Amino acid sequence: MFQEHQEHINMSKYFNEEAIEQAKTPRKEEEAEDTIQTNLDKITVSQETELSPAFDPIQRINNGFKHFKINEFNKYPDYYRELAEKQEPKFLMFACSDSRVSPTNILNLRPGEAFMARNIANMVPEFNQLKHAGVGAIIEYAILALKVEVILVIGHSRCGGIGRLISLPDEETSYDFIDDWVKIGETAKAKVLAEHPHASGEELQTLVEKESVMNSLGNLLSYPYVRSGIADKKLKLLGGYYDFVCGNFQTFEVDDIKPTTNIQE
Amino acid sequence: MAGIFKNCITSCCTKKPLVVEDMATNGKLIHIDDAIDGLKKLLSEKDDLHAVAAAKIKQLTAELEGADAGEFNPVERIRDGFARFKKEKYETNPTLYGELAKGQSPKFLVFACADSRVCPSHILDFQPGEAFVVRNIANMVPPYDTIKHSGAGAAIEYAVLHLKVENIVVIGHSCCGGIKGLMSIPDDGTTASDFIEQWVKIGLPAKSKVKADHNDLEHSDLCTKCEKEAVNVSLGNLLTYPFVREAVVNKKLSLKGAHYDFVNGSFDLWNLDFGISSSLI
Numbered sequence: 203m204f205q206e207h208q209e210h211i212n213m214s215k216y217f218n219e220e221a222i223e224q225a226k227t228p229r230k231e232e233e234a235e236d237t238i239q240t241n242l243d244k245i246t247v248s249q250e251t252e253l254s255p256a257f258d259p260i261q262r263i264n265n266g267f268k269h270f271k272i273n274e275f276n277k278y279p280d281y282y283r284e285l286a287e288k289q290e291p292k293f294l295m296f297a298c299s300d301s302r303v304s305p306t307n308i309l310n311l312r313p314g315e316a317f318m319a320r321n322i323a324n325m326v327p328e329f330n331q332l333k334h335a336g337v338g339a340i341i342e343y344a345i346l347a348l349k350v351e352v353i354l355v356i357g358h359s360r361c362g363g364i365g366r367l368i369s370l371p372d373e374e375t376s377y378d379f380i381d382d383w384v385k386i387g388e389t390a391k392a393k394v395l396a397e398h399p400h401a402s403g404e405e406l407q408t409l410v411e412k413e414s415v416m417n418s419l420g421n422l423l424s425y426p427y428v429r430s431g432i433a434d435k436k437l438k439l440l441g442g443y444y445d446f447v448c449g450n451f452q453t454f455e456v457d458d459i460k461p462t463t464n465i466q467e
Numbered sequence: 468m469a470g471i472f473k474n475c476i477t478s479c480c481t482k483k484p485l486v487v488e489d490m491a492t493n494g495k496l497i498h499i500d501d502a503i504d505g506l507k508k509l510l511s512e513k514d515d516l517h518a519v520a521a522a523k524i525k526q527l528t529a530e531l532e533g534a535d536a537g538e539f540n541p542v543e544r545i546r547d548g549f550a551r552f553k554k555e556k557y558e559t560n561p562t563l564y565g566e567l568a569k570g571q572s573p574k575f576l577v578f579a580c581a582d583s584r585v586c587p588s589h590i591l592d593f594q595p596g597e598a599f600v601v602r603n604i605a606n607m608v609p610p611y612d613t614i615k616h617s618g619a620g621a622a623i624e625y626a627v628l629h630l631k632v633e634n635i636v637v638i639g640h641s642c643c644g645g646i647k648g649l650m651s652i653p654d655d656g657t658t659a660s661d662f663i664e665q666w667v668k669i670g671l672p673a674k675s676k677v678k679a680d681h682n683d684l685e686h687s688d689l690c691t692k693c694e695k696e697a698v699n700v701s702l703g704n705l706l707t708y709p710f711v712r713e714a715v716v717n718k719k720l721s722l723k724g725a726h727y728d729f730v731n732g733s734f735d736l737w738n739l740d741f742g743i744s745s746s747l748i
Contacts, residue, residue: 257574259634259721260736266591267734274589275732286642286730291583292539299622301573302595306588307556309548313584320602322621331661336618338662339604339645340581347644352541360568362625377628378613379620440541444549447568449557451549453542 274313282313291317294344296355296418298324303358303444308451316354317344323363324356325386326418329425338425345427345437353422356442357415364411367391390417408445412454415441419456556595563596573599576626578637578701580606585640590727590734599626605645606638607669608701611708620708627710627720635705636736638725639698646694649674650686669704670697695735698724702739715741 275282293316297305305311305318319340326341327334344350357364367384368391390413394406401409419439422428431437441454510520557564575598577587587593587600601622608623609616626632639646648660649667652674658664673696681692702722705711714720722739 257633259574259636259723262574263591263636263725263734263736266593269592270590271732275729282729282732285584289583293541299599299601299626301571301593301597301599302567304586304588304593304595304600306586307595308552309545310551311548311586313586313589315583317583318581318586318602320600321618322625325618327618331665333614333617335615335662335666336603336607336609339660339666342660342662343604343644344581351539354541354545362629363621377621377624378611379617379624382613383617383621438541440545442545446564449553449564451545453545 285314289314289317289348291315291344291348292351293317294341294348294350294353295319296321296324296326296353298322298356298358298361298363300358300361302446303356305356308444317348317350322380322383323361323367323387323414324358324418325363325383325414326355326421327386328421341422341425342427345425345431349436351436352438352440353428354440354442355415355418355422356444357411358444359408359411359447361407361411363387364407364414367414368406368410386421387414387417390414393417412441412443415443415454419454567596571596571599571630573597573626573630574633575599576623576630576632576635577601578603578606578608578635580604580638580640580643580645582640582643584729585638585727587638599630599632603666604663605643605649605667605670605697606640606701607645607666607697608637608704609669610704623705623708624710627708627714631719633719634721634723635711636723636725637698637701637705638727639694640727641691641694641730643690643694646670646690646697649697650690650693670700673697673700695724695726698726699739705739706741716743 291314295305295316296319297303299320299322305316317340319337321337325337327337329338331338341353344353363380363384364387366380367387370381370385372381387410391410394401394409394413398406398409419441422439423432428437428439432439439456441456443452443454445451506520510516573596575593577593577598577600579585579587579600579602581602581604586602587598591598593600599622601619603619607619609619611620613620623635626635645663645667648663649670652658652664652668670693673693677689677692677696681689684692702724705722706715711720711722715722722741724737724739726735728734
């Protein structure tokens with residue numbers, strides 16, 4: 203597995219890593235060859251489009267805002283007027299920056315419902331005023347200023363950040379930031395490897411993705427306002443896992459390692 | 468995202484609804500004032516109903532109080548939300564979601580505030596696959612710092628080097644609590660919070676500029692100016708990342724600033740123009 207990933211990381215400088223990752227770990231044996239071919243086609247195509255861009259980002263943004271203004275903002279003026287005065291979200295959510303996992307989309311959220319932190323691999327680091335002021339500020343504001351009632355950490359399938367964590371150490375390629383950041387999940391990876399020494403590929407990836415959510419929930423407890431919120435029964439911690447391959451969503455309670463709900467159909 | 472308002476009435480709304488569904492009028496919505504007037508009229512016509520009505524009103528009041536106290540069920544909210552997404556989007560677009568499962572190739576990296584009212588999926592109607600999004604207090608991009616700011620650095624590094632996004636957009640917004648906090652830090656720089664003030668101090672150059680240029684403005688107008696100027700500070704900070712500079716100079720990446728005003732319902736967008744000329748001598 204280490205060998206595979208070495209090749210994979212070298213190539214990733216030139217190609218779309220996700221496509222390569224998919225090619226290396228196909229979902230079914232019989233699909234393997236087709237998948238590799240499709241993804242190579244995709245890489246070639248994406249390189250070609252760089253030379254002939256039909257995509258206008260300004261138009262995309264303009265159209266997007268117009269759509270929101272017509273279908274939402276202008277349609278429900280009372281709702282948006284109240285919201286403009288103040289926000290009272292019940293949730294603080296941590297989600298990955300991955301373009302496919304916006305909680306607004308996948309949980310059908312309304313404006314005003316969730317204060318949202320998004321970063322690589324939906325990590326919550328331990329309390330650290332030097333290294334992690336960004337996440338600290340979000341948690342501090344959400345609890346002390348907004349008095350959120352629930353903190354939800356959402357992991358997801360095929361997470362590039364977790365994939366990188368699993369592939370470390372990497373003697374060939376180093377990054378300025380990515381490796382230090384994903385190592386927040388190091389204890390989760392160690393725990394999974396200890397409990398499932400023979401796990402590999404997609405199975406290992408999924409296990410670490412879920413364990414990393416539990417690790418982040420644990421790290422939340424290193425913040426005093428989180429601890430007192432829980433002690434006063436004013437704050438609840440939840441984990442979530444979005445599998446966009448199968449199309450389901452699980453939730454986890456903190457003192458429970460088993461999922462409480464599993465949306466299949 | 469049509470039908471959001473209807474959903475707002477029927478599930479875990481933080482505000483008490485003023486309009487209730489009435490079964491007797493075939494599901495047409497009636498106003499609470501009309502309902503009470505109707506009851507008053509009936510009671511003025513029929514004295515013998517008073518005792519019965521009083522008991523029922525007491526029961527209804529207790530029910531509504533009880534419902535309000537235990538109303539919010541987060542697990543249910545999550546489950547219902549996902550079920551709706553699955554039914555209306557995931558299952559109706561199998562080709563799109565099949566492709567997305569294999570990989571993402573978003574054209575945008577977006578920095579937006581964590582504020583619950585400014586999600587780019589709402590205000591710019593971004594669909595799955597379109598935008599790699601970082602959300603933090605006051606949509607700040609800190610300068611390159613491998614010790615203090617690995618989170619932002621990792622996201623920018625991944626987006627630019629791996630995903631090869633073509634555009635980075637930093638979106639500020641009206642009534643930003645983080646910017647208000649920045650403007651409220653006393654001149655001697657003393658802070659009272661563990662993290663918040665230290666974080667928003669990334670925008671200090673914006674505060675200085677705005678106060679110098681507009682020292683006659685009201686506090687709230689100063690905040691608005693600062694919201695926009697802080698976006699410019701963030702755009703400048705993006706250029707402290709070598710991989711961003713390289714991509715911008717090679718015209719593979721564009722940097723844009725934006726400001727969403729949810730009081731007036733407007734959206735501003737502007738470019739950061741940056742280039743290195745050939746030798747001048």
